[in-house]
């Protein structure tokens with residue numbers, strides 16, 4: 001493993017595969033400015049910047065170092081808070097936090113400063129103005145319990161108004177030169193492999209049949225930090241060229257398994273705004289910078305947010321075996337039970353990509369995520385819908401849910417009740433909702449009671465149907481707001497367990 005840590009060239013081939021970047025900084029380099037709060041990607045105290053060369057330019061993004069294997073940073077520029085200031089000079093993010101009193105206990109502060117520094121550097125590079133939305137996005141994964149966000153947001157908004165000294169900008173050329181010296185270096189890996197091509201991956205996997213695959217590590221690494229599971233050999237699929245592309249060939253959209261949420265956000269912002277807005281509700285900026293679509297689907301959590309969307313669009317999944325052969329499985333057949341998929345470990349299978357017909361993407365579609373917080377929270381209920389309407393009738397539809405069963409699931413009986421009905425037939429909708437109540441039998445857990453989930457599922461289908469019919473439905477925290485004239489009843493999420501909160505990402 002070789003990377004540039006602040007201004008130092010690092011080479012270390014002695015670490016366990018799952019040794020986190022946070023531990024590396026604190027325990028091996030004595031860089032204790034980076035803090036550990038939750039150890040599970042939830043609080044942002046451990047936020048770092050990672051810079052990569054893209055077409056000759058250095059691009060920085062944030063990540064949670066507590067759940068990032070340090071060896072995944074091979075070839076990158078890693079920036080900790082210690083790098084930002086120089087003698088008496090502060091980075092604009094630091095200066096702004098001082099001027100706006102954005103720090104009290106200071107435990108969350110280094111992470112917040114790095115999130116703001118990332119925003120600052122990217123806005124300088126792209127000439128984009130920093131606004132409230134971009135500040136909130138940048139700090140969406142940074143929990144501050146004592147200062148309150150108002151002064152932090154004010155600090156973010158004040159950055160970039162005047163030209164100022166920045167350690168990152170000041171050292172760009174020397175960092176680029178150091179990174180360039182790492183290019184093409186043979187990697188002396190023994191327990192963490194980062195293949196760049198599918199062919200390389202297959203060779204490595206053949207030699208290490210028991211190795212575990214990792215992409216962003218935002219699910220997998222929690223097994224290490226929360227359950228103390230030691231992974232032996234890890235094969236990192238996040239850099240495999242063939243898996244990192246998004247392609248539109250005029251009839252189909254293909255999304256590579258290693259595409260991150262942040263990359264899909266950029267792609268979908270103007271093309272698929274409903275998808276974009278749903279992606280904004282997934283986790284935090286730090287997690288979205290590393291978490292991948294393939295990891296989300298392969299992890300097979302019943303509360304994952306991408307599977308319902310793929311179900312709504314009848315996506316196909318391309319899977320590659322150890323011998324290089326490819327098979328295609330419909331998303332409808334992919335999940336076999338709780339946390340079980342058709343992927344066969346023994347065959348060394350890897351998800352390569354997801355394909356969807358552009359014709360289905362052109363249908364009316366809506367995705368609704370209901371969670372306790374807008375930012376960085378897991379769905380209590382997630383609905384992805386798609387309706388095709390032909391001559392005033394619903395000619396095709398999908399009602400796909402997360403959080404309502406042991407797997408992501410379609411409500412096929414409720415779908416059947418709406419199929420071929422007039423698009424505005426309220427009786428057909430009522431029948432479908434009555435069926436939906438019986439069809440899905442969700443659990444009560446710390447996020448929501450079964451009753452709440454069930455009522456919310458019906459409300460969300462009603463919301464989609466009303467929007468299909470041209471109504472605009474207000475929401476609050478992702479919940480449809482009560483409106484008797486439109487037939488909403490609001491159910492409070494009152495089960496005792498539902499009030500306990502918690503942050504498992506099962």
Ligand SMILES: Cc1cc2nc3c(=O)[nH]c(=O)nc-3n(C[C@H](O)[C@H](O)[C@H](O)COP(=O)(O)OP(=O)(O)OC[C@H]3O[C@@H](n4cnc5c(N)ncnc54)[C@H](O)[C@@H]3O)c2cc1C
Nearest residue numbers: 041215216217218219220283291292295296298304305351
């Ligand atoms: C704080 C926090 C908030 C979160 N919020 C959300 C949320 O709002 N919504 C949501 O859906 N999820 C959320 N997650 C879960 C997680 O971020 C996502 O599931 C993410 O997409 C996982 O992708 P990854 O690349 O990090 O997967 P990894 O953790 O690297 O891998 C997950 C699993 O998939 C396997 N895998 C990875 N890539 C492949 C492949 N190409 N082929 C076969 N197997 C593969 C790995 O072996 C592993 O078993 C959250 C997680 C955290 C820590």
Ligand code: FES
Nearest residue numbers: 037038039044066
């Ligand atoms: S320590 Fe909380 S996100 Fe890493």
Ligand code: FES
Nearest residue numbers: 104105108144145
């Ligand atoms: S300043 Fe105290 S938690 Fe952030």
